[in-house]
Amino acid sequence: MLTSTEQGVMGGVITGPAFTKQFPSINTTTAKGNTQLQGFTVASYNIGCWAGSLLTMFIGDRFGRKRTIIIGASVLAVGTVIQCSSYSLAQLIVGRIITGTGNGIITSTIPVWHAELSKAQSRGKFITTELSTNVGGVAVAYWVDYGMSYVDNGAQWRLPIALQIFFAVSTILILIPLPETPRWLVKQDKRDEALEILTRLHASDAVANAQRDLLEIEAALHEERVAQAKLNAQGYYAPYIFIKSVGFSTRLSALMSGFLSLFYYLSTLIPIFIIDRVGRRILLLCGLIGMGTFMFILAGTTSVVSFAPGIVATVSLFAYDFFFGVGWIPGPWLLTPEYAPLTIRSQAAALATSSTWIFTFLxxxxxxxxxxxxxxxxxxxxxxxxxxxxxxIYFFYPETKGKTLEQIDLLFTGPKILINVSDEEMARMQQRQLEQVIDHKAIDLKDITHMTQAKHVEEA
Structure with missing residues (x-):
């Protein structure tokens, strides 16, 4: 929720009378209003997100997943204070950039942290739950904006922005007792700490499974080191679209944006229950078909401003958000830490997230x-x-459901990307990898085979 409240807040306040009175230069309902300046004010937040994502490439592995998230939440809180105390547009923009920097750090790191702590069979569900919670933050923000639209003073927009501090502090407090990821610890040569956390994660399983996981992580990391030696307009502009394209009043557009954000949030709950069964690819592909179709319908119905086409346009906006919430909220954020190898996972996630934010800025x-x-x-x-x-997506994105992060690495190690691999073939591939890279360890391969068989029986 922390990473999304800013998006929902600004989506609602930019059309509020108290906000536009404080900053008349971006009030596009008057002749003095500057559309380009309004766009830059909103988009400046994404500049910060982009910068924060790039910064994570350099600090993510140094500080670890957990401390990097805490740093991001702290930076976000500072930017929020600057924003909600603004009396000049310059201060507001600076605050938005700083807030975005914190958010960029957070959004680059949390999916990696979740992916590295989750089991293969439930990784999709857990990360999708996180992303659904973020969308829930947008819904909460829009309804706060709608409630505050009845307030006729500066609190109308300052209070919704200030509420982000609560979520930033809450995130920091929640993270303090939680563990670092065992994969980052292995990369830092902290094997004993990694095994301790893996043992805790396997509290209800056989102890051998924790040891097996540690060996798989070390094997994958060894192979990676050897190899090394060789957009979202609606989130910000839903009220603007309802006013400019559909023809609703300012108050009605705020109300419809609240319902839209709530419907959007409910749609993100669906993949929590199906993504680990149907897979990532099918949700992405179906999402693209639905989103593209309803964008075309939206174009046709907003080409004229009248009641009947406006109703169809409104339904199209809801349908677009449904397909986006089901197919594309979980997919890209989940696949980045899944596809990236451990040696560059933090940097890859940061680079992917920075690309997301720079195009969102655009x-x-x-x-x-x-x-x-x-x-x-x-x-x-x-x-x-x-x-x-x-x-x-169809030709180049392999399916990852039910596979460990180390197994996913194997999909990319051959002469071509393996789109679909059976469980039996994956087990053989992973066994061959273990035999090749851990010969230097005094480990009986019969014991490893036994642990592998026990792990697959338990997973089945």
């Missing part, structure tokens, strides 16, 4: 300008981009 920057100039054609562009990603 969308947030151009959306009000595009809607003002090319109107409904804006949604045609978004629809085409959704369909363009379908062949990329």
């Amino acid at each position: 969308v947030a920057e151009i959306t009000p300008i595009a809607i003002s100039n090319i109107e409904w054609r804006t949604y045609l562009i978004f629809g085409c981009l959704n369909f363009a990603f379908f062949p990329i």
Whole structure:
């Protein structure tokens, strides 16, 4: 929830009368209002997210997953204080950049931390739950904005922004007693600490499973070291879209944005229960088809402003969020730490997250300008981009459900990417890897085989 409240808050306050009165230069309902300046003010947050994601590439492995998240939450809290105390647009923008920096650090690290602590059979569910909670934060923020729209003073926008501090502090307090990931500890040559945490994670399993996991992590890390030696417009502009494209009043647009964010949150609960059964690929592909289709419908229905097409446009916005919530909220954030090898997992997640934020900045920057100039054609562009990603996902993204992070590494080690691999073939591949890379350890391969068989029987 911490990583998403800023998105929902700003999505609601930019159209509020108290906010636009304080910052008249970005009030686009008047002749003096500057659409480009409004876009930059909103998008400046994404500049910070991008910078924070890049920063994580350098500090993520140095401080570890847990301490990096705490650093990000602290930076976010400082930026929030600067924002909610702003009386000038420059201070507001600086605060948004600092808040975004903290959020970039957090969003680059939490999926990695979750992935490295979760079991293969439930990793998708746990990370999807985290992402669904983030969307729940957007829903809470929109309803707070709607409630505060009845307040006719600066608290209308300062209080919703200030609420983020509560979530930042809560995140820090919750993290303090939680463990570091065993994979990061192995990478730092802290084998005994890693085994202790693995044993705790396998509290209800055989002790041999924790030892087996440790061997698999060490084997994968060894092989990686050897090899080394060789967008989201609606989150910010839902009220703006309802006003400019659909023709709703400011108050009604705020109300509909609240219902939209709630519906969006409910849709993200669905993959929690199915992503580890149906897999990542099918959700991504179905999501693209639904999102692209309803973007085209939105373009057609907003080409004219009247009641009947406005109703269809509203339904299209809800349907788009449904497919996005089911298919694309979990997928990209989950696959990044799954696909990346341990040696560069922190850096890969940071780079992927920075790409997300820089393109979100681009969308947030151009959306009000595009809607003002090319109107409904804006949604045609978004629809085409959704369909363009379908062949990329279909041909190049392997399925990872039910596989450990070390098993996923094996999908990328051959002459071509393995899209679908049976459990039996995966077990053989992993056994061959262990035989190749741990000969230098005084371990009986018969014991390893026995542990492998016991682990697969228990998982079955």
